[in-house]
Amino acid sequence: MINTEVCFPRRQPKYCVLPLQGVGYGVLFLLGFLVNAAALRAFIAQRGSWTDTHVYMFNLAIADFTLVLFIPFRVYDAFDCLPKTYFCTFLMFIHFLNMYASMMTTAAISVQRYLAIRFPIQTRSWRKKKETAFVVCLVIWGLLVTICFIFREDNAPEKLWTCYERCKNIPLKLEFVFLIVFLGFLAPLLIVVFCSTQIISILKKLDDNSVQKKSTIGIVTANMIVFIFCYTPIHIGFLVNYFIPVPNDWQHKHIPAHLYLLVSEWIASTNCCFDSISYYFLLTRFYSVGAQ
Known part of the structure; x- marks a missing residue:
């Protein structure tokens, strides 16, 4: 039986970082909402001329x-x-x-852009590219939802310290x-x-x-570089927090690995602002470069 009494959240000194989290995620919400809402609006406005590229980008924006x-x-x-x-x-x-996702x-x-640059003539003749992109997106969501369902009890309420954090023990x-x-x-x-x-090597040639x-x-x-920068720290944090020993009085201590995980989780979340901007310019250029 898990002792949920140790999971009280707000009376600990380490939670002085919570207001900083609130400000950080608040800024992220404002920027992310504006950028992604603009991207979705642009995609929907052009829905009559969608290609497989638009399907992937729309899924990314969603x-x-x-x-x-x-x-x-x-x-x-x-x-x-x-x-x-x-x-x-x-x-x-x-x-x-x-x-x-x-x-x-x-x-x-x-992968799609690499194939388009590496095999430009062949990819232009491929049929049902849009349907294939739609199926790939469905597979991604289906796989992730299935994993969440299988491991749903890992984040059950009795295992949480706060609404967004698990008990470290x-x-x-x-x-x-x-x-x-x-x-x-x-x-x-x-x-x-x-x-x-x-792609870089092919274009340089x-x-x-x-x-x-x-x-x-x-x-x-x-x-x-953005992909590596945003997502590498949080996965290092997952591994470190899994393998390091947790002190018995973890509720009362500043644990550097835990604070690192909180910061790296915010860094990972910032990618939602970069995606729409980078891929908009990237994919519009790919069409023109691949056509040369």
């Missing part, structure tokens, strides 16, 4: 925008404690489900950590890095010194 829409609950929780119920479990899974969709876009299941680190992060990371470096080519290479490089 994932990012959904994450952003639920951020106000986190801001509220930072200033006024939300009760620990299954609604908190829902909020946590919504946050991470959309984060990983964004990562996997980014990987799918990287109750670690996640090892297989869950394995899935989120290797399937959720490392696989998309390797895909993004491979496809991006190949083109006999073209135009500003457009240089700009495209710069955007591909920046997008890869």
Whole structure:
């Protein structure tokens, strides 16, 4: 039987960081809402001429925008404690489900763009590209929802310290950590890095010194760096927090690994602002470069 009495949240000195979390996520909500709402509006306005690229980008915008829409609950929780119920479990899974949906969709876009640059003639002749993109997006959501359902009890209310944090003396299941680190992060990371470096290499070999080519290479490089910067810290944090020993009086101590995880989670969330901007410019350039 889990002792839920140790999970009282707001009387501990370490929670002086909560107002900072509230401000940080508040700023993120404002920026993310504006950027992703503008991206969704642009996609919907052009729905009559959608391609497979638009399907992937729309799925990416949906994932990012959904994450952003639920951020106000986190801001509220930072200033006024939300009760620990299954609604908190829902909020946590919504946050991470959309984060990983964004990562996997980014990987799918990287593959699609690599194929378009590596095999431009063949890809133009492929049929049902839009339908394939739609199926890929459905598979991504189906896989993530299934994983959330299987491990739903890992974030049950009795295992939470606050609405958004687990009790540190109750670690996640090892297989869950394995899935989120290797399937959720490392696989998309390797895909993004491979496809991006190949695209950069192919474009550099083109006999073209135009500003457009240089700009495209710069955007591909920046997008890869942003992906690594945003998502690497939080997965290091998952591993560190799983394997380091937790002191018996963890409720009363500042645990550096835990504070690192909180900061890295905010950093990961900032990617919802970068996605729409970077991929808008990236994909518009790919069409023109691939056509040359």
